[in-house]
Amino acid sequence: MKIALVELGLWNPGKYARHSALEPIAIEYVGSAVKSKGHNVRLFQQRTESNEELTNKILDFEPDLVGFSAMTYAFPDGLEIAGRIKQKNPDVYTVFGGYHASSIPGIVQYDSIDFTVIGEGENTLGSV
Numbered sequence: 001m002k003i004a005l006v007e008l009g010l011w012n013p014g015k016y017a018r019h020s021a022l023e024p025i026a027i028e029y030v031g032s033a034v035k036s037k038g039h040n041v042r043l044f045q046q047r048t049e050s051n052e053e054l055t056n057k058i059l060d061f062e063p064d065l066v067g068f069s070a071m072t073y074a075f076p077d078g079l080e081i082a083g084r085i086k087q088k089n090p091d092v093y094t095v096f097g098g099y100h101a102s103s104i105p106g107i108v109q110y111d112s113i114d115f116t117v118i119g120e121g122e123n124t125l126g127s128v
């Protein structure tokens with residue numbers, strides 16, 4: 001499978017978060033686990049792109065599955081991007097992991113999200 005892993009929320013440092021351009025270690029851990037199973041993995045880190053630009057970059061990769069890592073403040077952007085992806089290609093699976101999905105899993109139920117992963121994602125996503 002072609003798997004895109006996306007770290008959200010760095011595009012507007014100062015609005016919600018004080019930091020930008022951090023090492024995206026969550027998707028690096030999950031990505032290396034998934035890659036070791038033979039999948040084609042690409043990491044996307046939202047820096048200066050708008051949600052629309054990031055969506056287009058992700059779709060250019062033609063992924064089968066897109067995994068989002070989002071803290072709570074970045075979750076609305078993730079939801080918007082997942083919706084844009086589903087609108088253009090409903091066959092792409094969307095998965096959310098990270099702090100928001102893990103802390104309040106019950107409320108992460110939207111048409112544009114197929115699965116949420118609670119806690120560490122290496123084994124869960126690595127078993128696709």
Ligand code: B12
Binds near residue numbers: 016025030071099
């Ligand atoms: C270190 C840390 C930082 C460092 C980050 C260093 C870096 N290089 O990234 C610094 C000090 C810079 C920082 C900043 C901030 N932080 Co901070 N930070 C932490 C801390 C202590 C550990 C995070 C970490 O590195 N974990 C290690 C990685 C490997 O694990 P992980 O991210 O959990 O990822 C695993 C799983 O979640 C899952 N997973 C994650 N994403 C995905 C995606 C998919 C598809 C799947 C399947 C699985 C999956 O699998 C991963 C691998 O096992 C946590 C608290 C904690 N003890 O966890 C708070 C924490 C994440 N931070 C938090 C916050 C709020 C912030 C700031 C917004 C604070 C601010 N106002 O500036 C900023 C945001 C920075 C940003 N990236 O936008 C909150 C988030 C709460 C929430 N509900 O969103 C936390 C939980 C602290 C808290 N209890 O409030 N932080």
